[in-house]
Amino acid sequence: MSLEKITDPRNMKHWLGHMETDYRYTLGIAGERFLNEIKENARIMGSKCKKCGVIYVPPRMYCEECFEKLEEWVDLGINGEVYTYTVAYLDREGKRLAEPVIYALITFGDAFGGLVHKLGEVKPEEVWIGMPVEAVFKPPYERKGSITDIKYFKPIQ
Amino acid sequence: MSEKIKSYPGFRIRTADFREGKVPYVAYRPKVRYAWSAGIAMSRFLEELKNGRIIATYCNSCGRIMVPPRVFCEECFKPADGWKHVKDTGTINTYSVSFIAGDASRIKEPIIVAVIDIDGASPGMGILHKIGEIDWKEVKFGMKVKAVWKPPEERVGSITDIKYFKPVKEETL
């Protein structure tokens, strides 16, 4: 069959649609405790592997190196440092933001991993890799057990 | 199980626990929209539906007349050889009576859905459509049916330009 070329775009048939799905993600065993500690006690916890000594942040239920179940939790305090950062000038839909937002990966001492969060009370040009920062929490009554219970991290003066 | 295993992991929660705030969670609704292009064969098929006709493609190697039409024969793996109009009548190959709508909600008037083998196409060449103008208890396998078209001015080039298929007596075909 000679495939006919469609020259009139109106003859290009299409069908519009979307997938009507909603999602509800449970936080999991480790995630629930991690966020609950932020909510109730305003502290950042890691989970420690008894066998190989690694401390994971965010904490997990298992050690990905040796596959031990992690039962020991350690308080990492609220201070970390900027491991890397970026400055966002556009929002998710590509629109210009009124104020740029600084996103950073923040690490905590020797713990493995880190948290991705916003930086606040600092201008983009003042941020540097290795900068010490501390978590600024929402007041207790506003905290819901979400990563956004931490408003942002700010430089330690 | 292995019989040695004493307990199996898994922390059961109830759906109601979410409503009652007993289990924290993060909610999300993806904001994605799609436009699926009908493609070469299906664009022509839909245009023909607008004209009140069903069109097939055929393959000269295996001799099949194929509905829904496709630009290639999947058996011989070569381009189809041409277009051919087939009838708007057929036979019920299988059917179901649906008491649920697309969103799984319950409906009062059941929908009869069927695979209809189209006359003029090769045996077993069926399409999915609805059956109308008959009580669902009266539907039979092998029943002859004919397309009931929307009036020409209402057709848009969609499978729903056929409202449904209705039973017909064999001799009227």
Next chain:
Amino acid sequence: MFGKKRVAIVGAGLTLFRRNLKETGKELAYEAAKMALDASGLELRDIQTVVMGTAPDAFDGVHMKGEYLADGAGARGKPYVRVFVGGGTGVFTPLAGWWHVASGQFDTCLVVCEEKMSSCFPHPAYAFTTIFDNILARPLGTTLIWIFALEMHRYMHKHNLKKEQIARVAVKNKKNALDHPCAQLGANITVEDVLNSEVLCWPVQRLDISPTSDGAAALVLASEDVAKKITDNPVWIDGVGWCIDSTLWTNRDLYYPDYVEYAARMAYRMAGIKNPPKEIDLAEPYDPFDYKELHHMEGLLLCRKGEAPKLTEEGVTQRDGDLPICPSGGLLGVGNPIAAAGLMKVCEVFWQLRGEAGKRQVPGDPRTGLAQAWGDLMQYGSVIILRR
């Protein structure tokens, strides 16, 4: 022999199957994988490669779900692949694990399947929306159950079957599941209960269908050399088969799954099985609906076409019958976290052949068992044959 190396299963793991589990998908994958490793006596560092099986991303609501699950499956820093063939995934994943080892490339392989369908609500069936033809089927208001109802009805029509004959499968499997510690829906029900349950899409009624579930399952595979070192009772993967038919399902006669037969013949040929009903001691065909167990018994050549309902009626397929079918309780009873459900069946055959199935143990010292899964648009068959 097809493969270069003979491949054994040396450990299995399974989580509970439930409508909602609190664990994340990664945590579920970990629990099953860890249990399988512990059962095999191996540690994660002994595992050379990991194969993951999991159904569409739209269920968990996690894109690149294979990658997401990798650390929970013990795959970080290892050769890793995710495979997906719809509902056929759970049995296809150990087949993919098999070729990793049979090829001689690896000596050990961890096979993990996970599903967390509860993330998608109000019903995971929504995530199926776009499996139907966007142009020809969806504008009609297609639901998932329509297509299975059409297949079931065609099967019933062709063999002149009554609903009662099919309902017996649901009764049997839910009863078997009472003995399964992970089961979601084990129950003592009657044929009447099935026939009186809500009609969704005739002939499909509420109790003809398996539930949606969260859960995970895992296996440890090893080459012959390794297997013989670490265990006295390996279970060998002696036959594998898989096959797909067209998505143009309205162009096929739905009364019989040819693609399952082709997959089964491939596996039987490899295993040297000439007379399946005689040589297979127990089978776990895929049973997301009660009629599918019958449909698949026929496609697997475990009986003649249209004969499966009669065997069920005669009790042949009961756990103590001549050919036990779904002694686990199947998807109808244990639950249906898609990929994990298929792998649960392989776990069941493994435990049965080792004589470790506890209350579910089929009598007669079974030596050869089969598991099969089915998926996509009623078009995919995957078959595995295990021997002690």
